[in-house]
Amino acid sequence: MAEAVLRVARRQLSQRGGSGAPILLRQMFEPVSCTFTYLLGDRESREAVLIDPVLETAPRDAQLIKELGLRLLYAVNTHCHADHITGSGLLRSLLPGCQSVISRLSGAQADLHIEDGDSIRFGRFALETRASPGHTPGCVTFVLNDHSMAFTGDALLIRGCGRTDFQQGFTVSTVEEERTLNPRLTLSCEEFVKIMGNLNLPKPQQIDFAVPANMRCGVQTPTA
Numbered sequence: 722m723a724e725a726v727l728r729v730a731r732r733q734l735s736q737r738g739g740s741g742a743p744i745l746l747r748q749m750f751e752p753v754s755c756t757f758t759y760l761l762g763d764r765e766s767r768e769a770v771l772i773d774p775v776l777e778t779a780p781r782d783a784q785l786i787k788e789l790g791l792r793l794l795y796a797v798n799t800h801c802h803a804d805h806i807t808g809s810g811l812l813r814s815l816l817p818g819c820q821s822v823i824s825r826l827s828g829a830q831a832d833l834h835i836e837d838g839d840s841i842r843f844g845r846f847a848l849e850t851r852a853s854p855g856h857t858p859g860c861v862t863f864v865l866n867d868h869s870m871a872f873t874g875d876a877l878l879i880r881g882c883g884r885t886d887f888q889q890g891f892t893v894s895t896v897e898e899e900r901t902l903n904p905r906l907t908l909s910c911e912e913f914v915k916i917m918g919n920l921n922l923p924k925p926q927q928i929d930f931a932v933p934a935n936m937r938c939g940v941q942t943p944t945a
């Protein structure tokens with residue numbers, strides 16, 4: 722499912738971090754599961770993080786990271802995905818030094834487990850971890866430390882939200898837009914619970930093998 726980048730408090734999609742230093746941002750798309758993967762890097766130190774990589778496109782992402790002269794520190798997951806296998810396990814093999822990351826509450830394996838309030842640092846920047854359960858209990862949102870961007874995974878979608886009935890575009894919007902225009906977020910609590918309990922969506926096609934694989938950080942080979 723499409724991942725949403727939200728501009729917080731009406732700020733334009735920032736190319737500058739809290740330190741006043743330019744940040745490198747790339748959005749990449751995986752067409753089978755319609756997943757957006759985000760690469761963020763510090764142009765000075767060349768340290769980078771990748772948010773929600775997909776197994777099939779991990780080699781593409783690794784190639785881009787090498788071409789840009791970046792050093793990937795973390796391949797992070799917003800949640801244990803049901804519609805695709807994460808690329809975080811493969812990336813730690815393709816790019817030595819990269820660590821896989823997911824929330825402790827996801828119950829999934831990873832090199833690093835994060836919790837609400839934890840910061841993921843890369844160069845002069847950091848992603849702040851905010852718990853955003855609902856779609857899954859372990860869903861987190863990553864907020865850039867200058868609060869210009871938020872990566873919400875499937876917890877909050879543009880004009881929608883992630884389904885709540887299983888396992889425990891240039892896609893940009895703003896928190897204000899979603900508060901006022903999102904058809905689900907403008908309902909009363911009772912109406913929201915009723916709608917979400919009656920979506921009657923089919924199971925994601927890859928769920929039966931994607932979730933078990935993602936509980937093991939995707940597909941990975943042992944590191945030396």
Ligand SMILES: N[C@@H](CCC(=O)N[C@@H](CCS)C(=O)NCC(=O)O)C(=O)O
Binds near residue numbers: 802803924
């Ligand atoms: N067709 C897709 C899965 C569609 C789906 O269930 N999407 C999830 C997010 C990915 S886990 C969701 O929460 N959708 C919300 C909605 O309102 O549609 C597939 O089979 O892969």
Ligand SMILES: [Fe+2]
Binds near residue numbers: 802
């Ligand atoms: Fe999901």
